[in-house]
Amino acid sequence: MIVRDRPSALALLFIVRGSVVPRILPHLLVLALFATAVVVLHHQQWVVLPEFSLAPFALLGIALSIFLGFRNNAAYDRWWEGRKQWGEMVYKIRSLARSSETLLDLEAENGRAGELRRQLLHWAVAHCHALRAAVRNEQCEAALIEWLGETDAEQALTHKNVADYCLRRAGRVVGKLYRDGNIDAIGLRILDEHLTRLSGVQAASERIATTPLPFAYTLLTHRTAYLYCYLLPFALVTAMGGYAVLFTLVVAYTFFGLDVLSQEMEDPFGREANDLPLDALCRVNEISVAESLGRTPPEILMPKNHRLE
Amino acid sequence: MIVRDRPSALALLFIVRGSVVPRILPHLLVLALFATAVVVLHHQQWVVLPEFSLAPFALLGIALSIFLGFRNNAAYDRWWEGRKQWGEMVYKIRSLARSSETLLDLEAENGRAGELRRQLLHWAVAHCHALRAAVRNEQCEAALIEWLGETDAEQALTHKNVADYCLRRAGRVVGKLYRDGNIDAIGLRILDEHLTRLSGVQAASERIATTPLPFAYTLLTHRTAYLYCYLLPFALVTAMGGYAVLFTLVVAYTFFGLDVLSQEMEDPFGREANDLPLDALCRVNEISVAESLGRTPPEILMPKNHRLE
């Protein structure tokens, strides 16, 4: 995710980091060559080129605006829902820490309840790392070992769904607290409810990660945008001469840019410039748990080069 | 559902699988013939054809963009809500597995609680298969026998609403756990709540499957799009000559394509290319239950030919 103060209006025009320009540059160059060729051929009249008026393009514009607008909204919704779900994870882990502190008599005991609470919260942090790894197709072995120890981490990694296993283990700790008499049935219900919502965050993240926008939208949008931009020079050349190349590029910049940006937002858990900073959110959870366990929390992750992973 | 990495920009132009092109091709061909006829007649002047300017089409464009945009959004919302509901099913079945593990003393018992828990989860998986079959108008006998045994499966199939029956049977298992003293009233409430949400997923799926978008929208959209595209050649021929055929086809490709795509999304539980992969989601549930019962889980379903059923 790009995090930066809004630069001046002038600087905004030339910023590259976080921009989609680098990704669409090759396409723009090819299109520029094509448009230039059309202009030259038109001028030299070596070949008789079709001459369009601009009016028919307005008709295509209806479909294009529906496609691009729709896809952009749907992609952003996925991105924002992903962020909301991870925000819910943040407060559910905090609530797990707070509710367990409320429920358990941490001072009067022999420390057994405190130890179980520690395990519960560690499994929750492990869940969050396992989920991050799952939606990003990454490894999480190091993080699991750090929070679970080697034995538990290894056992967790033998499962197909590591994040779900972590939640079930957290549930077992709650069951032990209950059967040991540290919490009553209501206490169990409170903690179980938090775990259920963490499970909901997981299911939603998996949904976003594994269910792309219907592929046919990508095809329709992409094809319409390309047809539009490659037909455009024929229409513009009669009206504007050589400036047709410039205008074609400006139009293509907006259409291709939106296309690429939608594609980036669509899968919000990746590692592209505008994707969600899951590493930083995992760290937020680590801080919450550490503070609630009375430990020195790790540092918050800061953006490097205006970019937060 | 089509699952594939985004191909290169060039490849995107020629992909057929998942595209709506095959479905609208006949319509495009008929339109192409019609447009060609208009161009030829116009050229030969055998008949006096009406000559339109393009301007009136912009007026029709208002209505068309409202119809197409609305229908597309509504259809996609149904598709995405269907996916959300099945995502909720995924995490509710996982929660059923986790909560029951938390609540029940699986080790200390004579195994009776474990057996009831197994039944509970099997009924939940059966529910999911029965619902899949119901919204797809398919058979689910094989899956039910696999998870329930022949006797229970047969009895389930005598009911009008098999999925609802499975949930009621799951509820009876919860009642038995409660009356046997394995769980207390709070435990019953936790498990009952999960079953209630599964029932909610069922009702929502039935709603989407049995309540199509109002038919009048389909009529209005379809008729306006056809009128538009069949009047278009008359207007384009004066402005562009023979290129009118090309342009009419490009415009019709986008309008017909969006129309067909909306129709496909509208009923997300079918077996068309862009529909939801219910088989794969049922398998996800089977894996969750198998892992939580300590069994070797089945393999996750993979897309064949980029297509996940």
Added chain:
Amino acid sequence: MIVRDRPSALALLFIVRGSVVPRILPHLLVLALFATAVVVLHHQQWVVLPEFSLAPFALLGIALSIFLGFRNNAAYDRWWEGRKQWGEMVYKIRSLARSSETLLDLEAENGRAGELRRQLLHWAVAHCHALRAAVRNEQCEAALIEWLGETDAEQALTHKNVADYCLRRAGRVVGKLYRDGNIDAIGLRILDEHLTRLSGVQAASERIATTPLPFAYTLLTHRTAYLYCYLLPFALVTAMGGYAVLFTLVVAYTFFGLDVLSQEMEDPFGREANDLPLDALCRVNEISVAESLGRTPPEILMPKNHRLE
């Protein structure tokens, strides 16, 4: 509600049932006469008619597209929310059946609990019929007598809000189950929660039924659409001659059609072609309750002439 498979593209153009054409036909005829008069007068030059260019209509188009698009979205939202609420009713009544089966020891008892459960579910079905009658301004005496017997039905009908009375009576049954010791406080809470949500469905249905879209929208939309269509012939006649009549009608078909359709969706509980099939949904509830009581369920309602009431 119109329920039918999608007909062929050609058939779609000529279907009348479910279409808005019959309702707007008189308006279209009047407009056709008017437009023809304009064309004739223009041709004969008996009177000097104002000559407009089409460009100013694009300016009006902004407002029209906002009005029509907004009203259409808002009307559809009301329709779909109505369906969602009744879908929630479906699963809350099922949950009432399932939870009560889970909670009550139906076999070991002297049948008293079973009898109370039967009453509870009958009151729930009566609630659904009473609500249907209320939002449709219909009678429900027959249905109430069928499910409650004559005495209770008559008493129910003396109340201003029959549906609410049914829920309160259901609540009393729950209270009796509780005070008789058949369920504990948690059981009461579970059943009470289902009743509360049924009450929520009722309040939402009443909201949709009694709070129309702000009347000023209807006025603005209607007036702008009429002004637009009656001014249109003056602009089209100079550009297209006699075809102005045809084009005016096509444009008017889309605008008037959307206007009438929005009006139909806006009150989703009526008995018009595209309204919600409340009878069929009541039947779904009857089936759920009958099956859960071990009775032979009635038949599901089928569409007649593609129409489900």
Added chain:
Amino acid sequence: MIVRDRPSALALLFIVRGSVVPRILPHLLVLALFATAVVVLHHQQWVVLPEFSLAPFALLGIALSIFLGFRNNAAYDRWWEGRKQWGEMVYKIRSLARSSETLLDLEAENGRAGELRRQLLHWAVAHCHALRAAVRNEQCEAALIEWLGETDAEQALTHKNVADYCLRRAGRVVGKLYRDGNIDAIGLRILDEHLTRLSGVQAASERIATTPLPFAYTLLTHRTAYLYCYLLPFALVTAMGGYAVLFTLVVAYTFFGLDVLSQEMEDPFGREANDLPLDALCRVNEISVAESLGRTPPEILMPKNHRLE
């Protein structure tokens, strides 16, 4: 709120009540004078007026449609959310009545529970009147005295937040029921939950009433609409001559109308024609409570002159 059957298409054109015409008439008159002046000056050529083509207005149209469309949607959302919240209040007060009837043994007691229940429901009705008064900047003394008696009403009115005080008093009644042993902890929780949601309705109503749409939107919309309409005659006069006045007025009618309507919807709790009928909703609550207490309910409020307050 305007409540009426849809009049005939012709009648719709001339209805004044509920229309925004009276409110924008002065602005339209001023604009008509201005446009007439432009036409006359243009004809007489006393002054050289700028001559615009209509094309640049399409560019302004982009911004205008975003502003007007956005503001209209946002304003309607506020209106509809207000209605939803008050619909939730309706069913929460009914649920309070029903749940308390379920929980309390009204027959076997010495009537003490019944008396406390009566107090609870009266405080709930008082809450609803106090909230209505707060969001409308009205008095509610009469209603409070009617439902609470003079002493309690006076004490309530000494508080800054009368509605919140009513809820706290209702909460105290629940506490008394609990400490008297009439309900157990679960019963307290059920009733407390209903009160919490009533508190939620209050907070949402206060939010809508005290947080207007950002003022900058009002400014941008208003200014753009005025600039647009006052520049329009210059462009139309060259194209349409004297009809420019007519067309300018039609366009201004839609823009000013939408502007004024948005403003009316934006504050849904006022007493303008299209505002929410809070009086009638309070009456609905009074009827629910009266019927559940076995009293003769008051009459439902009927619209006067098609208008419900």
Added chain:
Amino acid sequence: MIVRDRPSALALLFIVRGSVVPRILPHLLVLALFATAVVVLHHQQWVVLPEFSLAPFALLGIALSIFLGFRNNAAYDRWWEGRKQWGEMVYKIRSLARSSETLLDLEAENGRAGELRRQLLHWAVAHCHALRAAVRNEQCEAALIEWLGETDAEQALTHKNVADYCLRRAGRVVGKLYRDGNIDAIGLRILDEHLTRLSGVQAASERIATTPLPFAYTLLTHRTAYLYCYLLPFALVTAMGGYAVLFTLVVAYTFFGLDVLSQEMEDPFGREANDLPLDALCRVNEISVAESLGRTPPEILMPKNHRLE
């Protein structure tokens, strides 16, 4: 936040406070100079300037309307969600006050329960001040000392996440009430649920404050708007001569204005004119708590110069 009655139509045109005009004035001036230069050069024909027709700008308009419309909606959603979350905080703190009053036997006790209740509510108010400070990057030491005393305030400020610490301390008070026997497990659950929702408000506020809209949108919107406005004079000058400067400015006023306004809404917790009045909302919470503790509440914050902080 700007709070004022709607001024007259004329006054609206000249209001500066709350308007975005001051912020975009420099940009408008630069653009005016540029446009004037284009007009002069065009007139004097010292240089041959490119001559565009206006038609290509309509093509760019598609992209611009998607960008500006989308960004505006997304920014407003953030603003309104922020307000909703703080509205939820308001009623959750009130509910904490009411539920604790319901649960605790405040009169019969030795005052211990009352003292703990006072602490609970004070921590809740401290939470709200700490959250305000966190999302605004401000200090909250004074407010914390006022509500917690120096010792607790200092200890709170040693934590990374002060607001979360306040909630955990509130949770500890609930735990003490529970272990002291003042509330039972259900009572603990009720209060814990309110604290969980406060934690949800915090997570949502942090989400909005730390996750800006994807930076690429800002870039695309900004660049397209600037390109558009700086190319516009070339097209307008041929059509309108000197009036091109006026029209360019009007168009730029709407585009730049929307751009700047979106930017302001996007971060709703700042201290700009249209941002949310967090100070006033904190005061609302202080009043709720003071009234529920029987203390004289502080005054409500009033807008100064139509502006509420």
